[in-house]
Amino acid sequence: MEAQAPLTKHIIMLPFMAQGHLIPFLELAHQILHHNPNFTITIANSPLNITYLRSAIANNPSPPSQIHLKPLPFNSSDHGLPPNSENTDGLPLSQIIKLFHASAALEPPFSEFINDVVSRNPISPVCIVSDIFMGWANDVAKCYGVVNYSFTTGGAYGTAAYCSIWMNLPHRNLIDGETRDEFPVPGFPESCRFTITQLHQYLRAADGKDEWSRFFQPQISLSLRSNGWFCNTVEEMETLGLEVLRNYIKLPVWCIGPLLPLKMLENNSGSDTGSGIIGQRSGKQHGIQPEKCIEWLDSHPIGSVLYISFGSQNTISETQMMELAKGLEESKKSFIWVIRPPLGFDLKGNFKPEWLPTGFEDRIGKQGLVVHNWAPQLEILCHRSTGAFLTHCGWNSVMEGLSQGVPLIGWPLAAEQGYNAKMLVEEMGVCVVLARGVHSKITKEEVSGVVNVVLGKVEGGKGEDMRKKANNLKELIRASVKGSSYKAMDDFLTTFDSEF
Numbered sequence: 392m393e394a395q396a397p398l399t400k401h402i403i404m405l406p407f408m409a410q411g412h413l414i415p416f417l418e419l420a421h422q423i424l425h426h427n428p429n430f431t432i433t434i435a436n437s438p439l440n441i442t443y444l445r446s447a448i449a450n451n452p453s454p455p456s457q458i459h460l461k462p463l464p465f466n467s468s469d470h471g472l473p474p475n476s477e478n479t480d481g482l483p484l485s486q487i488i489k490l491f492h493a494s495a496a497l498e499p500p501f502s503e504f505i506n507d508v509v510s511r512n513p514i515s516p517v518c519i520v521s522d523i524f525m526g527w528a529n530d531v532a533k534c535y536g537v538v539n540y541s542f543t544t545g546g547a548y549g550t551a552a553y554c555s556i557w558m559n560l561p562h563r564n565l566i567d568g569e570t571r572d573e574f575p576v577p578g579f580p581e582s583c584r585f586t587i588t589q590l591h592q593y594l595r596a597a598d599g600k601d602e603w604s605r606f607f608q609p610q611i612s613l614s615l616r617s618n619g620w621f622c623n624t625v626e627e628m629e630t631l632g633l634e635v636l637r638n639y640i641k642l643p644v645w646c647i648g649p650l651l652p653l654k655m656l657e658n659n660s661g662s663d664t665g666s667g668i669i670g671q672r673s674g675k676q677h678g679i680q681p682e683k684c685i686e687w688l689d690s691h692p693i694g695s696v697l698y699i700s701f702g703s704q705n706t707i708s709e710t711q712m713m714e715l716a717k718g719l720e721e722s723k724k725s726f727i728w729v730i731r732p733p734l735g736f737d738l739k740g741n742f743k744p745e746w747l748p749t750g751f752e753d754r755i756g757k758q759g760l761v762v763h764n765w766a767p768q769l770e771i772l773c774h775r776s777t778g779a780f781l782t783h784c785g786w787n788s789v790m791e792g793l794s795q796g797v798p799l800i801g802w803p804l805a806a807e808q809g810y811n812a813k814m815l816v817e818e819m820g821v822c823v824v825l826a827r828g829v830h831s832k833i834t835k836e837e838v839s840g841v842v843n844v845v846l847g848k849v850e851g852g853k854g855e856d857m858r859k860k861a862n863n864l865k866e867l868i869r870a871s872v873k874g875s876s877y878k879a880m881d882d883f884l885t886t887f888d889s890e891f
Contacts, residue, residue, distance in 0.1 A: 400516045400887070401508060403461075404434045405501060406544075407522040408494055409479040410703040411787050413440060415544040415623055417447060417458075418650035419520070424455050426880050432458050433508075435501055437465035439477040463500040467493065479704045481739045484805070487704075488593070491606045495527060502531045509535050518887060520621065523550075526613025538887075541614040542621040545786040547646070548632025548814040549807035550622065551639055552576060552585070557607040560597055562587060578639040583631075588827050589809035619643035619886070623650050623786065626875040627867050631818060643886070645879040649790045649868050655769055656794060656869050679760075681767040684727070685774065687760050691725050694778035694858075697800075697842055698771050700729040701783040705804045708829050709733040709746055716747045718838020719759060724846050725776075726759045729766040734829050739764075772797055778858075779845045781825070784808040784815065793821065796865035798857035800845055802826050821861045823853075 402423065406416035413436070420432045434444060441462040448458060467476040470493035472486060479487055508517060519539040521528030532539035543550040555578045556562070562574050562585075573584045587595060593603045614620075619642050626633065626646045637644050649656070688696060697719075701707065707715070712733050719726050731738050733746055742763050744752075752761050768788075771777055772795045780792040781800040785808055792799055799822040801812035815822035825841050826833045847854040871877070 399431055399512070400429065401431045401433070401512070401518075403505065403508065403517065403519050404432065404542075405497075405519065405521040405525050405528050406434065406436060406440075406542075407524040408437060408440055408477055408490060410443075411479075411785055412522055412524075412544050413444060413478075414447070415650045415787065416520075416522075416542065417444060418652075419542065419621065419647065420458050421455065422647060422650065422880060423884075424457055426877075427884055428455075428457065430457060433461050434458065435461040435463055435497075435504060437477040437497065438462040439475060443478070461504055463497050463504070465493075465496060469493075470496065481737075482704070483735075483738075488602050488606065491524070492602070494525065497525075498527050498531065501528070502534065505531055505535050505537065509537065516887070521614070521617070523554075523614040523620070524607075524610050526610035526616075529613045529616045532617075539617045540619050540621060540883075541617040542623075544623050544650075545807050546624045546632060546648075546789070546811060546814075547622050547629040547636045547644070548818070549786060549810045551578060551632055551636040552810035552813075553807040554611050555579070555639060556585070556590070556594065557597075557604070558611055560599060560604075561585075562590065562595070563598060578635050580631075585810070585813070588831075589803070589813055591805050591809070592828065592830075615640055615642070617642065619645065619883075621883075622646050623648040623790065625649065625868055625871040626879065627871065628864060629814075629818075632814065645883045646871075647876055647879050647883070649794055649871070649876070651791060651794055652769070653872070655773060655791075656872055679762045679766060681770050684760070684762070684767055685770060687727075688771065688774045688776040690757070691776040693775050695725050695846065696774075696776045697724055697726040697779045697781060697846060698768075698777050698797075699726060699781040700766065700768060700788065701731075701802070701804060702785045702788060704738075705783050705785075706731045706734055706738060706829075707802075707804075709735075711826070711829070711831075711833055712746055713748065714833050714835050715838055716751050717835035718833075719842065720748070720751070720755060721835055722839040722842040723758070724842050725757075726842075727762060727766065727771060728759060729762045729764075729768075731764060779842070781842075784811040784822075786811060789815065790868070793861060793864045794868045796858070796862040798822065798845055798854070798861045800825050800841055804829060819860060819864065821857050821864060823857075 404416050406412040441460045444460055468474055470489055472489050517537045519528050519532045520542050523541045523543045529539045555576050559577050561576050573586050575581055576585050597604045622644050624646050625648050732740055732742055772791050777797055780797045782788045784801045784803045801822045801824040803809040803812045812824050845854050
């Protein structure tokens with residue numbers, strides 16, 4: 392009797408409409424296929440985001456044929472957004488909440504797509520992996536009798552804090568004797584207090600009826616109904632965060648991080664990073680050729696360069712930008728600064744010289760390299776000359792930096808970044824916070840002082856201690872690829888099989 396061919400297993404992924412979510416979903420698809428190539432994976436999203444993902448896949452030296460892309464109809468103008476606004480990149484903060492609410496418009500075409508998949512292959516195992524911000528996918532899954540797993544692209548600590556604070560608004564419901572400057576968060580130990588400065592400006596003002604609460608509270612609640620959560624972290628790295636997250640959501644949590652290109656994790660040769668890394672990660676055009684950036688880094692001593700980037704959708708104010716530039720110049724430390732127009736201006740527009748000190752770019756010479764819009768971040772962080780990373784503390788950037796043993800200077804700006812910074816300082820000891828948010832005041836002296844501390848080579852100094860701790864985390868992260876994270880993926884795939 393002829394052996395029956397195994398059923399095709401189909402995973403359908405639904406990321407939120409932001410680069411910091413799209414790329415981890417794509418890396419998760421790669422990781423699943425690395426473990427088991429007998430899956431078909433389809434990533435569904437709006438047309439322009441699908442175009443972006445197609446470019447990122449095409450740049451991969453050997454793109455897996457099992458990854459398919461499904462565009463879902465979406466018109467940003469129908470939701471009060473500028474034309475072709477299908478991603479947080481380039482949107483001012485005031486309009487990002489409109490994109491969050493608009494993302495729910497993907498539900499009808501996504502539901503229709505799931506119906507089509509299930510109808511065409513009624514006996515084939517199907518599951519949905521949805522972003523925690525796309526919680527409505529759990530209702531779609533239930534409607535068609537398929538399983539749904541939620542995916543948080545953040546870390547465990549930041550995700551737990553984000554979910555608990557949005558769901559409970561603890562800074563607005565304090566008991567006698569507590570102040571908004573320091574308050575407990577449900578699920579966290581009583582000793583682990585949060586402060587109002589760690590909250591995004593819209594969360595500070597949230598009352599449960601505002602437009603931000605009306606999005607996040609329902610979507611998080613729906614995601615809590617899924618069959619389990621993926622988390623882009625490493626089991627041994629976030630002991631407290633994982634304990635809090637698992638106790639809070641009361642669902643299985645699989646730590647499948649780091650969701651980074653394997654080449655980045657295997658690289659130990661300093662400047663020998665190659666252009667293949669970025670091809671696996673991004674579909675963006677850079678403001679500088681990776682080769683030129685590496686050549687500049689090659690001319691600097693080991694661990695001497697500060698890399699500065701605030702992520703794909705963040706910027707700082709004009710005043711902050713001016714003080715940061717002055718402080719960098721005063722520090723005498725070498726730096727690469729990825730720069731965009733300041734707050735209040737078109738992030739995709741031309742950069743004006745008056746936003747920096749007069750003659751700044753001409754004067755810094757060998758000391759600094761200013762890159763407009765996009766830089767080859769992975770290559771820079773992999774390079775032996777990079778000694779510190781001034782970051783907004785977005786989780787993708789945190790994992791990229793720590794995977795290379797690079798200590799951090801934190802400047803959280805939005806989302807869960809303030810909670811990430813809190814953990815990186817208090818739990819891990821690999822970060823110092825320079826500023827918080829786009830309204831905090833900084834001086835050139837503060838910038839220069841922090842940069843010199845973190846890049847300092849004083850034996851027994853804070854900089855040395857941070858480097859040691861960052862290097863320890865680097866080893867944990869790299870070991871997880873064949874250790875705990877590899878096992879977590881195996882455990883998930885076993886769980887997936889048991890559902891059918």
